[in-house]
Amino acid sequence: MLNHRLFSALSLNVVKYSKNHHHVQNCIFSSSSRSLLRDRNHEQFPFYFSHHCRNFHSSITLSSEKSGDGMVDHTSLGDFPFTQTQYLKAINRSVEYITEVLDEFYENETDYLEEKGIDMEVEGGHDGVVNIKITTRKSNGPLIFVISRQTPARELWLSSALSGPWHFKYDHVADDWICTREGFPKFWVRLQKELSQVLEKEIKFEKSN
Incomplete structure (x- = not known):
C-alpha cells in the first residue's frame, strides 16, 4: 500500500481523477482513484484516497447542557460576541477534524x-x-451527507x-455545535451515530463523548 497523507482541503484544491471519468474535480479523497498534487511552488503533496489513508491528529473535549424545559440554553451563544473570524475558525477546525x-x-x-463492498467518497475544499x-x-x-457553513447565520448545517x-x-462554553431545534443530540453525536449506522461499524468522533 502506498503511503498517502491527507493534507487539509481547507488550504488545498485537490485533483480527483476518476477511473471512469477523465474530468477534474475538487475533492479530498475517493476510493476509486489516486494521484499527486503539486502546489504553486511545485512542492509535491500526496493525494489521499479511501482505503489508502494516513491521519493527522486533532482533539477537542466538549460538553453541553440543556435548560430546564428540555430545550438548549442559547445564552452562551447569544451573549458571546462571536465574530465572523471566530466563527470561520470554528468551522474550519470542525471540517478539518471530520477529514x-x-x-x-x-x-x-x-x-x-472491501469485504463489505462499501465505498465512500468525500469531497470538500x-x-x-x-x-x-x-x-x-x-x-x-x-x-x-453534506456539512456546510452558513456564514450569515453563523451556523453549521448538516x-x-x-x-x-x-x-x-x-456554544463557546461547551466548545460544541448545538442543535437549534432540539438542543440535543449535538452535531458530533448525530454525525457519529448516522455514519456508523450506514457503515455498519462505529466511526468514532471524540467530540461526541
Whole structure:
C-alpha cells in the first residue's frame, strides 16, 4: 500500500481523477482513484484516497447542557460576541477534524470496507463544505451527507441522508455545535451515530463523548 497523507482541503484544491471519468474535480479523497498534487511552488503533496489513508491528529473535549424545559440554553451563544473570524475558525477546525477522523477510519478498516463492498467518497475544499457519499450493497445509490457553513447565520448545517436537515449554533462554553431545534443530540453525536449506522461499524468522533 502506498503511503498517502491527507493534507487539509481547507488550504488545498485537490485533483480527483476518476477511473471512469477523465474530468477534474475538487475533492479530498475517493476510493476509486489516486494521484499527486503539486502546489504553486511545485512542492509535491500526496493525494489521499479511501482505503489508502494516513491521519493527522486533532482533539477537542466538549460538553453541553440543556435548560430546564428540555430545550438548549442559547445564552452562551447569544451573549458571546462571536465574530465572523471566530466563527470561520470554528468551522474550519470542525471540517478539518471530520477529514481526520475519516482518514483514520479508512486506514484502520480497509479490509472491512472491501469485504463489505462499501465505498465512500468525500469531497470538500476551503469553502467550509464537506460532501460525504457512501455506497453500500444495501443502498440504492449513494447516501449523501453534506456539512456546510452558513456564514450569515453563523451556523453549521448538516444535510443527512437518514434524517434530513439540521442546524447547529456554536456554544463557546461547551466548545460544541448545538442543535437549534432540539438542543440535543449535538452535531458530533448525530454525525457519529448516522455514519456508523450506514457503515455498519462505529466511526468514532471524540467530540461526541
